[in-house]
Amino acid sequence: MIVIHSEEHRLQAGRSELNDGQLVPCYEKPARADIVRARIEAVGFGPIVEPTRHGLAPLERVHDAGYLGFLQTAWDEWVKEHGADIDALPLNWVAPGMSRRRVPRSIDGRLGFYSFDAGTPITAGTWRAATAAADSALTGADRLRGGDRSAFSLCRPPGHHAGHAFYGGYCFLNNAAIAAQSLRDGGAARVAVLDVDYHHGNGTQEIFWERGDVLFVSIHADPIDEFPYFCGHADETGAGVGEGANLNLTLPWGTDWTGYAEALAAAAAKIREFGADALVLSLGADTYGGDPISRFRLLSEDFLRMGAAISGIGLPTLFVMEGGYAVDDLGVNVVNVLTGFEQ
Ligand code: Q9C
Ligand code: ZN
Incomplete structure (x- = not known):
């Protein structure tokens, strides 16, 4: 299976995130992608290729133009206000009942306007790293369109928490949603997204909420107890023509x-019944027992079983990297899914 990966992921290296009342070193760090790449090379999986640049147009198919403009300039505006020695984190958000009619001019106001947590620092390289990740997902979609049975887009930063006009949960651009939309635009009549990250893929759900042509299925820790807390419940099934497609x-x-x-x-049963032409697989390995911020108990060998089950769905499949923070074991766990798929 071809692997698409850009070294530009390194440009997103946040210093700290707000966690349990303290600023702590970011869990979402460059070493995550490096260890996955190292494992791919060690076992001779691959080949690994660079993404091709796709520009803004496929991002605008999924994200709000104002939001994309904000992401491009947020760092420079933050530096003017607060200097470059601190990463940009939001501090204020709207609560129900507060107006959201006007986009603030202040960079601090806009950080809150376009985000939903304080765990996702914007840095000097955020835009370049995030667009390189989106390009990796788009290049993977191109491979499926060209007839490959599968591809792995080794994206970093991850994407599934990013919505039409918001970032959070370490995510800025929704790589999986961008790829799924690209498959639709390339001629696939129906596309399924299966999200196996430990956390609910709230961004992907929001993007495809009223869409009957893109099925979103997510397996995750119950949001009554776990991030992102406010959505991901079993009674959320989509709306309008998208009713039943979530x-x-x-x-x-x-x-x-x-x-x-x-x-x-x-x-798998739901995806088969939907009759998709292609599958985008949001691949988080934070379901692992050793994950430092998650509470499932999968073992490394279970990821082989996961890959085999995904293969059994029988669709051309684009794997898109999402979360997974047990860095030492992340390479083995991710490559186990891909190996299990191919066997
Ligand atoms: N106490 C992804 O896996 N907050 N994002 C965790 C832990 C955010 C995870 C706080 C977790 C986001 C892509
Ligand atoms: Zn996650």
Whole structure:
């Protein structure tokens, strides 16, 4: 399976995120992609190729133009106000009942306007790293369109928490959604996105909420207990022509392979029934027992089983890297999914 990856991911190297009331070193760091790449090279998986540049147009198919403009200039505006020694983090958000009619002029106001958490620093290289990741996803979509059965877009920063006009959860551009839309625009009549990251893919859900042509299925920790807290519940099924084209499979903290496999079988059944032409797989490995910010209990060998189950869906599949923070084991776990898929 071809692997698409850009070294420009390194340009996103946030210093700290707000966690448990403190600024702590970012969990979402360059070493994550480096260890996955190293494992791919060590086992001779690949080849690894650079993404081709796709420009703004495919990003605008998914994201708000004002939001994209904000992301491009946010760092420079932050530096003018606060200097370059601190990463840009938001501090204020609207609560229900507060007006959201006007986009603030202040950079601090706009950081809050376009975000939903304080865990996602904007840095000098955020825009370049995020666009390189989106280009990796788009290049992977091109490979599927060209007839490949599968491809792996080793994206960093991740994407599935980013919505039409918001960032958060370490995500800025929704790489998987951008790829899914590109597959649609390239002629696939129906596309499914399956999100196996530990956290609900709230950005992808929001982007395709009223779409009947793109199915979104997510298996994740129950948001009643877990980030992103405010969506990802089982009763969220889509709206308008998208009613029924959104499926959230929530699992409790402590879930191991037994519980996970059942949800994966239900996800596969839904995708088959939908009749998709292609599958985009949001691949987070933060379901691993050793993950420092997550509470499922999958073992490294379970990721082989996960790959085999995904293969059983029987669709051309684009894997897009999402979360996973147990850096030492991340390479093995991610490559196990891809290996399990190919066997
Ligand atoms: N106490 C992805 O996996 N906050 N994003 C965690 C832990 C945010 C995860 C706080 C987690 C975001 C792509
Ligand atoms: Zn995650």
